[in-house]
Amino acid sequence: MEMKNKLMLGLPKGSLEETTTHLFAKAGYEITKSSRSYRPSFDDRDLDGRFVRAQEVSRYVEHGYFDCGLTGQDWVCENESDVVEVCDLVYSRASRRRSKWVVAVPEASNIQGVEDLEGKRIATEVVGLTRAYLKSNQVNAEVEFSWGATEVKVPDLVDAIVDLTETGNSLRANKLRIVDTIMETNTVLIANKESWEIPEKRAKIEQVSLLLQAALEAHSKVGLKLNIQREQIDAILQALPALRNPTINRLTDEAWVAVDVIVDEKVVREIIPQLKAAGAEGIVEYPLNKVVY
Secondary structure, eight states: OOOSSOEEEEEEESTTHHHHHHHHHHHTOOEEOOTTOSOOEESSTTEEEEEEEHHHHHHHHHHTSSSEEEEEHHHHHHTTOOOEEEEEEOOOSSOSSOEEEEEEEETTOSOOSGGGGTTOEEEESOHHHHHHHHHHTTOOOEEEEOOSOGGGGTTTTOSEEEEEESSSHHHHHTTEEEEEEEEEEOEEEEEOHHHHTSHHHHHHHHHHHHHHHHHHHHHTEEEEEEEEEGGGHHHHHHHOGGGSSOEEEEOSSTTEEEEEEEEEGGGHHHHHHHHHHTTOEEEEEEEOSOOOO
């Protein structure tokens, strides 16, 4: 369906920028821009967009400047943005895992739980989320906005912080311990509600969503091809659960079949030796760009 107007995308500037550009490339969309530019070029004539801070994307989507955009679920909540959440895209700058906003205090602090935050001072980027968390726990504390480097503010400037973490390594390196988790978050594709009701724009957003999800799904998987004697195929399927639903094709030699299957990359090092021991030949591992179920 040809679009009358380009679909405007809000893309996250900063820590997620490079990872997002790579994800779009794997999904089939090449994004190019100069190092100082906020306006990217797309190889799809129906797409246009801007790079802005992830903290701001949901507001611009809600107000209609962007038809859709990628941002953290946490910033959608923090901004209280009224948007359509199209799909989850679980990725970050360094990993493919969900992040957490946590309450952290110095290792020697007497604060052991949320109730101990009564009357304390807390620094964070997510002031709204933190105040809502305190209110839900009937705790009164002072919450101040932090412009960054939040870990260094305790214990001299504040009693506790609410910070974003994936592994907790940075907090431990700064001699902080986690008291509680406020919320888990990941990247989401969101859409403006009016744009979502326009058929051609909705179709394009859903197309982008499908391909981005397919690219992420392929990230941790690989394809395996191999040849095996037909009489051995049942034994292989029983021994290797990962191969329960392969594609099996006949070869010129009717005593042999070709097997093609998708498996998790982390188990390939165990599967290939087992396949070889079972009599498989011509084993080929190959990367995947997209997996659509």
